[in-house]
Amino acid sequence: MLDQDHTDSISTAIENAIETKTAVHITAGNSKSFYGNSCDAKPLDVSQHRGIIDYEPSELFITARCGTPLKEIESVLREQQQMLQFEPPHFGENSTIGGTVACGLSGPRRPYNGSVRDSVLGAHIVNGLGDYLRFGGQVMKNVAGYDVARLMSGALGTLGIIMQVSLKVIPMPAAEKTLCFECSRTEALQKMNRWTQMDVPITATYFEQNMLYVRVAGIESTLHSLKQTLGGEELVDDNDIWTEVREQQRAFFNDPAPLWRISIPEDTNHAALFDNCVIEWNGGLRWVKSNTSDNEIFSVAGAAGGHATLFRAEHKKTNCFQPLPPSLAKLHTDIKRAFDPHNFLNPGKMYS
Amino acid sequence: MNPSSDIFAIFENCLPSANILATVEKLRPYECDAFTAYKSLPLAVLLPESRQQVINIVKRCQRENIPIVTRGAGTGLSGGAHPITNGILLNLSKLNEIYELNPTLRYARVGPGVRNLAISDAAEEFGLYYAPDPSSQIACTIGGNIAENSGGVHCLKYGLTVHNLLEVTFISAHGEEITIGNHCYDYPGYDLPALMTGSEGMLGIIVEAKVRLLPIPQNKEIILAAFNSVEDAGAAVSSIIASGVIPAGLEMMDNAVIKATENFCHPGYPVDAAAILLCELDGYEQELQWEVEQIEQNCRRHKATSVSKAKNKSEQELFWKGRKSAFPAIGQLAPDYLCMDGTIPRKHLAHVLSQISELSQQYELPVANVFHAGDGNLHPLILYDANQENDLARAEQLGGKILELCVEVGGTITGEHGVGIEKLNQMCVQFERTELDQFERVKTAFDSNRLLNPDKVIPTLQRCAEFGAMHVHKGELPFKDLPRF
Numbered sequence: 001m002l003d004q005d006h007t008d009s010i011s012t013a014i015e016n017a018i019e020t021k022t023a024v025h026i027t028a029g030n031s032k033s034f035y036g037n038s039c040d041a042k043p044l045d046v047s048q049h050r051g052i053i054d055y056e057p058s059e060l061f062i063t064a065r066c067g068t069p070l071k072e073i074e075s076v077l078r079e080q081q082q083m084l085q086f087e088p089p090h091f092g093e094n095s096t097i098g099g100t101v102a103c104g105l106s107g108p109r110r111p112y113n114g115s116v117r118d119s120v121l122g123a124h125i126v127n128g129l130g131d132y133l134r135f136g137g138q139v140m141k142n143v144a145g146y147d148v149a150r151l152m153s154g155a156l157g158t159l160g161i162i163m164q165v166s167l168k169v170i171p172m173p174a175a176e177k178t179l180c181f182e183c184s185r186t187e188a189l190q191k192m193n194r195w196t197q198m199d200v201p202i203t204a205t206y207f208e209q210n211m212l213y214v215r216v217a218g219i220e221s222t223l224h225s226l227k228q229t230l231g232g233e234e235l236v237d238d239n240d241i242w243t244e245v246r247e248q249q250r251a252f253f254n255d256p257a258p259l260w261r262i263s264i265p266e267d268t269n270h271a272a273l274f275d276n277c278v279i280e281w282n283g284g285l286r287w288v289k290s291n292t293s294d295n296e297i298f299s300v301a302g303a304a305g306g307h308a309t310l311f312r313a314e315h316k317k318t319n320c321f322q323p324l325p326p327s328l329a330k331l332h333t334d335i336k337r338a339f340d341p342h343n344f345l346n347p348g349k350m351y352s
Numbered sequence: 353m354n355p356s357s358d359i360f361a362i363f364e365n366c367l368p369s370a371n372i373l374a375t376v377e378k379l380r381p382y383e384c385d386a387f388t389a390y391k392s393l394p395l396a397v398l399l400p401e402s403r404q405q406v407i408n409i410v411k412r413c414q415r416e417n418i419p420i421v422t423r424g425a426g427t428g429l430s431g432g433a434h435p436i437t438n439g440i441l442l443n444l445s446k447l448n449e450i451y452e453l454n455p456t457l458r459y460a461r462v463g464p465g466v467r468n469l470a471i472s473d474a475a476e477e478f479g480l481y482y483a484p485d486p487s488s489q490i491a492c493t494i495g496g497n498i499a500e501n502s503g504g505v506h507c508l509k510y511g512l513t514v515h516n517l518l519e520v521t522f523i524s525a526h527g528e529e530i531t532i533g534n535h536c537y538d539y540p541g542y543d544l545p546a547l548m549t550g551s552e553g554m555l556g557i558i559v560e561a562k563v564r565l566l567p568i569p570q571n572k573e574i575i576l577a578a579f580n581s582v583e584d585a586g587a588a589v590s591s592i593i594a595s596g597v598i599p600a601g602l603e604m605m606d607n608a609v610i611k612a613t614e615n616f617c618h619p620g621y622p623v624d625a626a627a628i629l630l631c632e633l634d635g636y637e638q639e640l641q642w643e644v645e646q647i648e649q650n651c652r653r654h655k656a657t658s659v660s661k662a663k664n665k666s667e668q669e670l671f672w673k674g675r676k677s678a679f680p681a682i683g684q685l686a687p688d689y690l691c692m693d694g695t696i697p698r699k700h701l702a703h704v705l706s707q708i709s710e711l712s713q714q715y716e717l718p719v720a721n722v723f724h725a726g727d728g729n730l731h732p733l734i735l736y737d738a739n740q741e742n743d744l745a746r747a748e749q750l751g752g753k754i755l756e757l758c759v760e761v762g763g764t765i766t767g768e769h770g771v772g773i774e775k776l777n778q779m780c781v782q783f784e785r786t787e788l789d790q791f792e793r794v795k796t797a798f799d800s801n802r803l804l805n806p807d808k809v810i811p812t813l814q815r816c817a818e819f820g821a822m823h824v825h826k827g828e829l830p831f832k833d834l835p836r837f
Contacts, residue, residue, distance in 0.1 A: 058590040059697050059728075081596060110537060117543050118515050131786040139695040140508065140727035141767035143501045143550045144775070144782050145791050145809065147514065150546035159542070171596035193456055197479065199567040201636050221638040263536045267456050284537045307540045322540040327528050332541055334797035339790070351541070 003051025005065070007132065007163060013044055014130045014161070014344075023347045026157040028067050031092030032103050036156050038316045039349045046161060047096060053164060054138065057082055061121055061138045063166040066098025073097055082169045085113040087204075089246045098162045104154025107246040108204035108215070111196075111281045117153035119168040125152060125160030128340025138166045157346040159339040173217035176203060178241060179232035181212040185270055185279070188212040192282040193267050200226060206245045207279040208252055213241060245280065248287075252278050257289040258313040260297055264306030273300050287311075298322050321350060359396040359440075362416060366398075366408035371446075373397040382441050385423065386488075387431035387774050389690070389744060394421065394435035401446045403529070403559045409442060410557065411527035419803050422553040424465060424496035427488040429691055430772030432500060432552045432808060439806075444495055447559060450474050458565045459518055459535050464495025464558045468502075471563065480565035483510035486768070487676060495558045501550030503768035505601040505675070506632075508726035512768065514549040516564045522548065522556030525799035535562055547794070552770050553805040555798040569600070569634035573644050574662040574671050577651040578625035582606060585627035586701035588654035589725045592631070593698075595650055597643045601632035602726030603675050606705070609682065609720045609733075616681035619674030622658060629656075629725065630675055678722045679733070686718070686735035690747045694758030695729045695767035707757055708732055715750040717743070729767035730758070756781050771809045779809070780816035788816075 017024050023041035027033065050067035057080040064073055070090055077083050087107035088100045101123075106115045122136030125148075136142055136149030152162050181191065188207040195202055195214075201222065204215035213235065216226045227234065235241065244250050253259065255276070262274060266283040273296070277288045290297065294310060301308035302322060310320035324332060332351055336343070359374045373379060374396040383391040395418070400406045413420050419439030426433055435441045448465035455478035460471050468489040472481040485504035486492055492502065498520065503512045510516070519533035532544035539545075548555055579585040585604055592599065605613070607626050614621045621628055629651065633643045644661065651659045662668040682689055696704050705721060712719040718735045732754055736747040755765040755778045765771070765778040779788065791810045795802070811819075 056697070056699070058594040059699065060593060104538070104543075106537075114511070114515065115538065117546060118511065127790065131790070133787045133790055134784075135787065137695075137762065137764050139697060139729075139763055139767070141503055141512065141695045141724070141729045142764040143768060143770050144764050144766050144779065145771070145787075146551055146555075146794050147501070147546045147549060148790065148794070150514070151543050153543060153546075154538075155542055171598065174596075196458060197455060197567055199570050199636065201639070218636060218639050219642055222636055225637060263538050265457055265535055281537055305534060306536045307534070307538075309540070324541055327524070327530050328532070328541065331524075331530065331544070331797070335542060335544075335547075335794070338793035338797040 004048060005051075006046070006049035010044070010046055010049060010161065010163065011126060011130065011132065014126055017042070017344050018130055018342070021342070023344045026102075026161055026346055028096040028099050029069070029092060029094030031090060031095040032099055032105070034312050035103055035105070036349045037318055037320055037352070039346050041347055046098065047094075049163065050096075052076060059138065060140070060169050061166050062169055063138060063164060064097050065164045066096060066162050068097045070095040070097055070100055077169055078172070081172045083172050084167060085119050085170045086110055086116045087246060088116065089248070091247065097165060101153050101165050102155065102157045102162055108206065108242055108280060111284060112203045113170060117150050120150045120153050120165065121168055122166040123149040123152050124163040126163060127160045128342060128344045132163070133160070136166065140168065156349045158336060158350050160345065173201075173203065174219045175223060176215055176217045177223045177227075178235040179214045179216065179227060179230060180235050181214070181232045182210055183212055184210060188279065189267065189270070189283045195230070196266065196282050200229065204242055204245075205280060205282055206241070208250065215242060250278065252287070252289070255289045256314070257291050259311045260288040260290055261309040261311040262286040262288055262301050262306060264301060264304045268304045268306070271300050271304070273297065294319060324351070363396070363398060363409065363412060366412050367400050367405040371399040371401065373399070382423070382426070382435060382443070385426040385428045385431060385433040387429055387434065387772060389748070390431065390434065390773065392435055392437050394437065394439055394441040397441045397443055399443050399446050403447070403523070406442070406444070406523050406557060406559055407527045407529065410523050410525065413440065413803055414526060414801065417801070417803070419806050420557070421805050422495070422499070422557050424493035425467070425491045427492040428496060428500055428772065429693070429769040430766065430774040432770050432772035432805070433496070434773050436806070442557065444559075445493065448493070451560070453478065455480060457535055459562045460565055461560065461562045462494055463560060465493050468492050468494060468497055475565050476568070479568050481568050482516065482563055483566050484513050484516055487679065494561055494563065498549055498558055498561055499551065499553045500770040501768065503724070503729065505603060505724060507724065508602060509598050509600045510566070514546055517545055517549055517561060518564055519562035520545055520548050520558055521560040522558050524556050525801065525804050529559070530556070533562070550770065552772065552809050554795055554809060555804065557804070571637060571640050572600075572632065572634045572668065573640060574668045575631045575633070575644065575647050575651075575659060576621070576662070576671055577629045577631070577656040577659045578622040579627045579629070579654070579656055580625070582627045582705050583702040584655045585629055586698065586725070588629060588651050588656065590698055591650045591654060592647055593726070595646050597633070597646045599631050599647070599726055600634045601630070602724075603630040604628070604723040604725040605630075605675065605678065606721040608718070609678050609722050612681040612685055612720065613674040613677055616684060617673055617677045619670050621674055625657065630671055675722070682720050682733045682735070685720070687737045687739065689736065690734040690751050691769070692732045692734065692751050692754050693729070693766045693769040694755050694763055695727070696758050696761050696763035698725065698728045700761040704730065704757060704761060708754055711750055711753050715746050717747055717750055719750070724767070727767070728763065752778060773808060776809070776811045776815060777819040779811050780819050785813065785816070
């Protein structure tokens, strides 16, 4: 497929949508179409609007159109020994950079190097009025006007179609190694909580079935010394584990029960409700397989100071995000209206 | 009844009358923030001592239609906390309590009036610190840091305020208390902490914040490299970044600043150098030594005339002292200076500096340059004398030209100081009307009656037209609907 600028055709599609008062459901690679609430609207495929527009390794940024395949971006960065800091999940062959930013999902590296929104430097969007707007830029520091570019991350396309995005990139570590520790869930949480207070280059943590996996990064001598400091056994063949964790390909994820994503304070004692789980992010991210009612899960996650998301489920989803308090919910409605007054963009995808 | 007693009557049930300042002599210290070129007095300065008092005041202002300008320590450089003559100045410096330090989850929960450095001081006993370090960190408050998305010298590695902020509780324009964010790795809904950060007091009044604390780096090195040209120094910066090292700090100073600081506090800078780089590295043991070698090699490859590593902690402090004294040192060269704050892609550094030098000659005002080289944030300091007729106007014009130059090369008019009132005209250069309109609609979503810091940051259509430096996109003339003369 050729790199092409489809700004005009996307703008025309939005103008038509406005004229005919027909809402659109923004799509591209369909790799993350399972995520968020169901959206009954006419599909608008933006995958043709693709191509890397600018990449300057020494300036630490990349700018690409929304439909650019994520794997293409990662491959171009890898050639220069660089990477996206948030190690995004692909969840499919056709994952695009626009969808990645719109979903705002980060992978195993997130607690140590930052999230999707942390790396957003700028974005061009088309809002629900059909205006083509540019916010932020390609530089690390930019405080001119409100940070609308970052607001697009995780907004699931409900505030605007991300036409192109500029992201901060970082150097790849010289090398990485995985250490594993056989321990209980409680011990694993204690270990991870202790390490977060130390100045050590850990870049991922994952716990399942009495085994804690820890990825460390650095030059060879650093890795050697980290093994002394942290302990554990070196995982000899560690090529695939972090891909499997990121892409949810571990056996745990095969269970047909609904998959919940529970984001809670790292030191939260594990609730019985969340017993069937795996843990990432120092304890801050817990993936739970459960048939318990939505409300009960929202309530337990909320009481712990966090939030829950119904991530994958067989049935059609209508309320998969943690309910917001009334004043905050109203603010969300007002912000949505500020960008998309007629509710043309991904209606109901996030909150209805 | 005189206006001053009116004010006491309006707010008497909101906060103790001793916390209402309304006489000219008491208002005078608040006539400006650290953007001192313009001065005006508010109706009153209110100093609430509690969140409830803030709510009382906001509700009262909403009823009486009185604009509110929120202020912390008043160290802002762009006039974000500049008073409005028909409004009140809400000073939150009394909300200065550190409510909680959580070493396990590595956060501090603080009032908006807590000083930036006080957070790191309090967290030190747990081996933690708060990373963003604007040069005014000894005085500036966290509420103001959030409002301006403050940076500092360690942004390249540790990010700005927005990257280190977990949760904000604010009072809305209608007096409602709303909490956004949390101390997890993400939160449900829109990224409102990102929107609130850098919104310059226009979306809500921050009454509490949770900020991320980091482990204090165990090892640190500082390298000083001198160059015969700014081009060489700029090339060295690019090659350092491309080599895969992310320094904790990477600062550049030009000859004017080198001489001024050496004269001011004797940090041992080479006064004959055209530019120096100051590079701070922190990291894990052996890793750090490898990084030091990378920096030294890259500086030498780009014709550094000298490269030296600070021998001990006191020399490290001395090297930094020079950089941190740059502004007061420049202050000794002229009665007044304007500090600009553009950000540019680093590759355009040499071009931008030579253009600044030409502009400096054209406007007959000297310019000294300090540069957060790692993240492309340039601080040209324009020297002038406010007592000379037209000097301020010329300095502002020159500053405006420099910012427009930053936009031209793909950068921005403000990296970390904010727009405030200072850069309203340049907002017309950086943004098109549809974009400014989108900002307006965001503002309305939070503050439909425009009571919170009105007339800052977002220029009106009329102002852009009068400024005459409108953004022309794809050759289309903007503001077609306005008459031209």
